[in-house]
Amino acid sequence: MSKLVAVYSDDSKLLEAADQLIAAKAPVEEVITPFVIEELLEKFHIKSNIPLLAFFYGVFGITSVFAALYYTFVIDYPLNIGGKAPFSLTFPVLMFIGVVLITVLATVTTFFIQAKVYPGKNPEFEYPGINDDKMVILVDKSKLTPEMEAKLREIFDATGAEKIDEV
Amino acid sequence: MKKRFIFSKKLKTISFVLMLIGLITGILAYSADTHRFWTNILFNNYMFMLLGLGAAFWMALQYIAEAGWSAAFKRIPESISCYLGPAFIFMLALVFIGLKYVYPWAAPEKHIEDFAKYPEFQKLLDIKAPYLNSNFFIIRTFVFFIVWLLTIGLLRKFSKKEDAEKANALKWFEKSRFYSKVYIFAFSLTFIFAGFDYLMSLEPFWYSTLFSIKELISGFFHASALIIIMVYYLYKKGYFTFMNSSHWHDFSKYLFMGSILFAYAWYFQYMLIWYGNIPEEAEHYFLRRFHFSESLFVLNVVINFFVPFIILLPNKLAKNPKVLLAMSITILIGFGLDVYMSVFPPLVHTFAGMGEHIHPVFGLYEVGILLGFIGLFMFLAFRSLAKRKHVIPINHPYIEESLLHHNAH
Structure with a gap:
């Protein structure tokens, strides 16, 4: 399973990218940040009970x-x-x-x-820097058409992603 | 967005009518029962003084925490703390004229019967005399008020300078931050003794080192309720058009936190005295709970803790301005009750009559004088608000953050 990974180190840029991804209806799988960004939860309509x-x-x-x-x-x-x-x-x-x-x-x-975590569990996803100060957006590549992928890369580029990678 | 607060004629008339009611009932009370008149003066003046000090504490807290969201509401605690000037005058009147009527240690000749019955009371008073004597009491009153008026006055001066000089706004903000620390330090230090003097010495044989802490917390908590009421009024009048649910939610956090803090302070003093079970200490609560009114005693905790705690717990209610207004009014009534329970029981009770049941006093005099003080307070607060060119500070470094404030939840 391959994933498209966009690395950010500024939360305001990340939020900008999130806005555009939502507008483009991108199948965002996961966003990993070193601290809680509450605006992100609100944007993706994630409610916790x-x-x-x-x-x-x-x-x-x-x-x-x-x-x-x-x-x-x-x-x-x-x-x-x-x-x-x-x-x-x-x-x-x-x-x-x-x-x-x-x-x-x-x-x-x-x-x-x-x-679904417990002490001693093996990590599901590893990438250099995500335990440090880097924020990453993960997109499942198998759900992407080639045009969509090009569009997402454009969005990541435009919002100032440090690095666009595939895992 | 309207810029300057207009002190409307209607509001002025209301405050003058209230003051007139207060003046008339005050004169009536003075001629009928001098003792009760001075008790009422102490009760009302202490209450509004504490609200003024608490509001200034609230403002100083915003400065030292560098809170952005509250920058637009800075004028409101500033105008509430304007009551401290008249509070000084009333306190001086009380100290110079009414001292003998209110504080039993200042008039031992009035309690000769009591001393005959309990000779050890005179001994206790003699031991406390180096601290509790009228000369030192007067000196302390001057010291307290000079310290408070000076520090709060400096904060207000810097705020005015900040409005006037756009280029130096940051410099005045930094100065305000520093003097906020000075105010909090000086206020906490002096208020410990002010609480001992003005309320605790009503019962000169009782003491608790926790007493003033509870009063200080209560001042901060109830002043934030008063700030919410004034913000709501200005919001309804169309001055704070930028306000959204995030602002209300942040205000409600102060009420919620304050109610827990107040309950904690109330409980630690009560629990420790109950557990220690020393007759000299327990007398304070025994008088209030069993000889004065048990229902009022319990109602105090219910109004100040259980009601705001349960109602402000759900997220939706905590963001609703109308619920917040209702809560703030309830909490202020609770504040009145709390101070009432401190001031009135020892004054309607005599030492010789210890163990007898006494009835709560609350009549026309109390209502009238309270209305008078509310009128005076309204007049001073709104006048000071109307004096400033802008209701919303213009040069405050965090003003943009405050206007655009938004919380995710």
């Missing part, structure tokens, strides 16, 4: 931590600590810490499942 899921993880986390605290401190083993009531104001502190832990772990797990 992770924020909503994180909210539900938070609700689940806060109720489960509360239930665990209530069970241990009130029902199972009500211990008299300094004359305080067993069901007490110290709960929010532990609930806060617990909810952060549970939400973060669950969200990261969800992200791993959605992106």
